[in-house]
Every structure is written in C-alpha cells, then in structure tokens.
Amino acid sequence: MNSKDILYSKGNNDECYTPRYAVLPLLEFMEDKKDKIIWCPFDTEDSEFVKVFKEKGFNVINSHITSGEDFFEYEPKEWDIIISNPPFTNKRKFFERALSFNKPFCLLMTLVWLNDSAPKQIFKDKDMELLMFFDRICFNGNGKGLRPTFSSAYYCYNFLPKQIIIRGFKYE
Numbered sequence: 001m002n003s004k005d006i007l008y009s010k011g012n013n014d015e016c017y018t019p020r021y022a023v024l025p026l027l028e029f030m031e032d033k034k035d036k037i038i039w040c041p042f043d044t045e046d047s048e049f050v051k052v053f054k055e056k057g058f059n060v061i062n063s064h065i066t067s068g069e070d071f072f073e074y075e076p077k078e079w080d081i082i083i084s085n086p087p088f089t090n091k092r093k094f095f096e097r098a099l100s101f102n103k104p105f106c107l108l109m110t111l112v113w114l115n116d117s118a119p120k121q122i123f124k125d126k127d128m129e130l131l132m133f134f135d136r137i138c139f140n141g142n143g144k145g146l147r148p149t150f151s152s153a154y155y156c157y158n159f160l161p162k163q164i165i166i167r168g169f170k171y172e
Helices: 003-007 020-029 048-055 091-100 111-115 118-122
Strands: 037-040 059-062 081-084 105-110 128-133 152-157 164-167
Touching (some): 091 118
Parallel strands (some): 128 164
Antiparallel strands (some): 105 152, 128 152
16 A cells, blocks of 8 residues: 555545644643654645744654655654644544554544544554644635634644643634
C-alpha cells in the first residue's frame, strides 16, 4: 500500500490545509517537548504546522508525498512526535501506521470518525486522547469562508495530559 493509492482514491479533496488558528492550541501542550523532534509527515514548508513550530523554536522535519516521501514507506532517521493533518480518506491506515511506531502523535481528524468502528478497534489497547474545539475548523481559508458540516479534533496518543480536553480558538 502506498500513500498515492490512498491520497488519490475516492476522496477528491484530501489535500486540505489546516489554518494557523487550529495549530496554535497545540502549543499549550508542548512546553515539555522543546527538546523533541516533530515530524510533520503530510506537510510542505508552507504548512502552518511547520511554520508555527519553527517560529516557536521547535526542531521540525516535514515530508510530503509530492516530494517522494510516502508516509507508508518513508520515515526520518530521527523524530519523536508526529503532528499533522492526514488525508481523511482511508484514515484507518494512517492511524494504524502512526500507532505502529509506538511514539506520541497528534493527528487532526473529523470527529464523525468516532461513529466508525475503526478507532474503537485500533485504539482498543491504547489510550486515545482527544483535543476537541468549540468551533469547527475552516480548512483552505485560514478561518475565512464557509465552515464544514463536521467538527474536527486532534486524535492523540501519549501527547495530552488527559484523555479529553476541549478548547476554543484564538483567531489572529
């Protein structure tokens, strides 16, 4: 299985961009992670994940399928935490791969996914954590434009101090 098969499958709008305001809430949980290497595996240099973490002095590695760095085949030599917004299509495979590393991660995904059996199956022996928000995230517009019909949250593993946290956004 490779990412191109998933990324360019039935879902035709998987290349969505997380706005800055949806990355900023993660900083609250990263004070003790200043010495960690963050891998953003679905991100170009223009990604808000990459830009925000670099601005805040974190060591960031980004990779993207368009650069030949397929998440299912590529892994940086050194990294400590995965933080990103994976494609929503075939999300189970992305989360299975992330869990296979047995390292902390924080991946943005639709909350509707909780209605699926997949997260229950893949997290059944792991402590899933959720960082949820009062507002919906508007992808591809940095908060401007129409909000989607679904809410999103960060699905995390060994990242948050407790299993469910709810926050608001600070819009810049």
